[in-house]
Amino acid sequence: MTIRLGGPLVGALVGLAAAALGAVFLTGGFDPVTLAVAAGSVVVAAVVAVVSGRSMTPPQAPVEAPPAFPSGPGAPSGPIPVQQLGEPARAAQAIADRTVLVETCIWMRDRATSPALAQHLDGTFARVGVSLVDATGQRFDPAVHEAGATVAASSPAEDGIIARTETPGYSDRGRLLRHPIVTVYRGQVRA
Numbered sequence: 001m002t003i004r005l006g007g008p009l010v011g012a013l014v015g016l017a018a019a020a021l022g023a024v025f026l027t028g029g030f031d032p033v034t035l036a037v038a039a040g041s042v043v044v045a046a047v048v049a050v051v052s053g054r055s056m057t058p059p060q061a062p063v064e065a066p067p068a069f070p071s072g073p074g075a076p077s078g079p080i081p082v083q084q085l086g087e088p089a090r091a092a093q094a095i096a097d098r099t100v101l102v103e104t105c106i107w108m109r110d111r112a113t114s115p116a117l118a119q120h121l122d123g124t125f126a127r128v129g130v131s132l133v134d135a136t137g138q139r140f141d142p143a144v145h146e147a148g149a150t151v152a153a154s155s156p157a158e159d160g161i162i163a164r165t166e167t168p169g170y171s172d173r174g175r176l177l178r179h180p181i182v183t184v185y186r187g188q189v190r191a
Contacts, residue, residue: 102130106170106178125170133169135162135180145169146179153185161185 105121112118125131135145140160148166153159162182169180 102128102172102177106130110167129173130177131171133171133176133178133180134165135169135182136165138162140182140184144176144179145184146181147184148181149183150186151183153187158185159187 105124109118109121109125112121122132138145138161140147140162145162151163153161161184163185164183165180166183167181170177
């Protein structure tokens, strides 16, 4: 069995892993926490590469296009040219690769102990349209928020308002990827 690694997804993950390993050397010495974060990103890159079955081999030389098929009445029927079949499949694969990459980066952001790595991931999210969802101060909506806890409200106006966001959510170009986990004010404290 041959495991083939590569593609834009794996290239991005390997680059991220290399950046994390570079952070180990930039800290000025051996730091077990930074090394653990760097090793974790290398493991994530390897697992995603194996699971996605990408190839690290250079792309094959393009195959010559088959001759155009005659069309019209009386033209022989035949197979659909490969070029016509490839575009939707490549687009679907690119979307799937992007989804896996964004989910993996969110996973890494949740576990990042290095402020520099967290800041780099946040900047990258902003450039590709992924935004952090902090719901503090909003009215609780179970379709958009996940209640993690409740606290007593100090006034009736606070009832149902989100006191704080425990775990931020993420949205990708307006599509909610992960609901924020929040603490909600409930009821009123009686004096």
